[in-house]
Amino acid sequence: MGRRPTSFDIAQLAGVSQPTVSRALRGSKSVNPQTRQRIEAIARSLHYAVDKHASSLRSQSANTLALLFFEEPAEDDSTINPFFLSMLGSITHACARAGYDLLISFQQLSGDWHVDYQDSRKADGIILLGYGDYEAYRARLDHLTEQGTKVVRWGAVGTGPAGITVGSDNRGGGEAATAHLIARGRRRIAFLGAADGRYPELEDRYRGYRDALEAAGLTVDDALQVDAITTEDAGQDAVADLARRGVEYDAIFAASDSIAIGAMRGLAAAGRSVPGDVAIVGFDDIASAQLTNPPLTTVTQDARRAGEALVRTLLARVRDEAVESAPLPTRLVIRASSGA
């Protein structure tokens, strides 16, 4: 066995020309079925596989998608949001099923990533994952889409160009979480999470929170909303802030599980019981949510469907097909933290 076989080798063995081999192997229907079978048999026996680079060069398509995770430049211990990691499996599987390879990279928000994948033809399309200040990369995003690069990101559906964003029904999830607390008899429900446009997903969850309050005839008290981006420390700080301001509350809807976990830590430090004094509901259903004490009631997003939807949407864009975009359903998972 010398070098690896090429389509010429197969052509020679099959008594046809190289183009015929190419056509046969990629399923062109202008090849005689018998010829095709002969070629396929020979290819198998030689362990032949199309050279990816030659194929991509000639056909001008990489047959590859890129998955870019965004990190805050500051964050040191590369702690990617667990929810995104849980999408990884379904994304890779969806790609594999579609016959695409998947490139992966962690990017600083500030880098030059918008050049690389585009200009060097490494990927046909890009999946962007990362919470974080939307404004911070909106400009690059717009730049990319203008240049015709195919991009899909996970986020708040309805933000930015149509079909470019895939996301959960954050508003519905926020409403369900809040309605659950109300049904448990809570009346003073704090919201921990950004309510402004920099974090559109958290904002949507806040909208759902307000929806539920209004539907129940409760008034929305702005004092109960505390800014918190999605880290544990932010959650702990938020309850400290409520205490400092002397705001009374009997429940918390945290815009993410990380925030909720931090809040529980803060409540414990302040000697307040969960769910006795304060009932609490999070969002995301990360693995740790089952381990908190008490276990955390939360809103679960279907990571599997999320990953599949991202890939499906991106491939549609790559193929210039129409893209429909509906938010993915969420589901409330009731555990002990919201009242037994």
Next chain:
Amino acid sequence: MGRRPTSFDIAQLAGVSQPTVSRALRGSKSVNPQTRQRIEAIARSLHYAVDKHASSLRSQSANTLALLFFEEPAEDDSTINPFFLSMLGSITHACARAGYDLLISFQQLSGDWHVDYQDSRKADGIILLGYGDYEAYRARLDHLTEQGTKVVRWGAVGTGPAGITVGSDNRGGGEAATAHLIARGRRRIAFLGAADGRYPELEDRYRGYRDALEAAGLTVDDALQVDAITTEDAGQDAVADLARRGVEYDAIFAASDSIAIGAMRGLAAAGRSVPGDVAIVGFDDIASAQLTNPPLTTVTQDARRAGEALVRTLLARVRDEAVESAPLPTRLVIRASSGA
């Protein structure tokens, strides 16, 4: 602006030939520095990037590594070991620093993966991650290395061909964990985890456990060793097994945090307190280890260095350089579960 620029376009603008552009951009020193600067300036202004596929086709190297996660075919909810996921960041960064792209894929242990990446020239080397029965893919592994495919896997150093395996100092970590329990006054220490050759890493941890017992002059009681592969359920089953057999013990060294967490669940169900009745130490330091009640003392593996070592080792193999392989150091992280 029509199509994307090629090296010919740059050559024309710079008044040189295409080969000179190629040489200049890839740092050949037989190009006049001034010429090089001129070319680089033009390339920048055109947003030129080398076409990856053309480059790879010509140079016969993909400039890409592949990261393959192995899943047990049965396991449904694609729950990859968190420790491997925490390596992901440092692996991608190490690849990026070396100028390599990273392909990622989740593979069934039973699939045909050993053909794909090899034969289609998608990657220059492969990183394999996955606990799981080593025997199950040893044959494929051998097949790959025989064919000259460059492979590195995470596992027990010393298993299989030299330099192909990168791993932690499992034996040292196991010894440190056990010695810690002994220093806390525990004498009847159970080991939860496989002690046979199918899981070489767990076996090494067991060896360290014995080392520590013997160093302290304690006898090794085989009744204290319980088979448990690395899941929470296995840990819970293991303590049930100990109870059923009426074995007395005052401490547990679990071969992984998942096992430890399951064991704690089992102990709680049996009404035994941690660390009062039973002190417990795990292995891996996954994120959940901080959230258990009480927080879990464990042995931490440096995911960052692990990822970097994997990439460094693989690249050395790809470049046919000599590979040294020393186990990576581990560190005991003392929390409340092993006694205040």
Next chain:
DNA sequence: AAGGGACGGGCATACGTATTCACTGTTTCA
């Protein structure tokens, strides 16, 4: 003054595939 490097760069070509075009023999349709 002649020989020999070193330097800088051009020419030609190869990497392996996919696609356009042209061509032949066969079938179909008016």
Next chain:
DNA sequence: TGAAACAGTGAATACGTATGCCCGTCCCTT
């Protein structure tokens, strides 16, 4: 029965880059 459609295939070529080989120029050595 002639023309037109069609199936099946080969010849030629392009995709964009990297590299082996060569040649001219300049400077240094003896």
